[in-house]
Amino acid sequence: MRRHAMQNQQPNEKKQPQLPVxxxxxxxxxxxIxxxxxxxxxxxxxxxRAQQQAAKNK
Known part of the structure; x- marks a missing residue:
């Protein structure tokens, strides 16, 4: 039963995109900033996008 309880505990891995890196x-x-x-x-x-544009201009 302990193993089952551990499987149900998922760490919150949803990251906020505005967290400093x-x-x-x-x-x-x-x-x-x-x-x-x-x-x-x-x-x-x-x-x-700049790389793709440069490749088109060659």
């Missing part, structure tokens, strides 16, 4: 950027006013997962995903998407 360990770094900061400094804005124009000198404030530290935490880098979030959403920021990284947006940057990757932008880079991917």
């Amino acid at each position: 360990g770094g900061f950027v400094i804005d124009a006013q000198g404030r530290e 935490p880098i979030t997962e959403a920021m990284i995903q947006q940057a990757c998407t932008s880079l991917e």
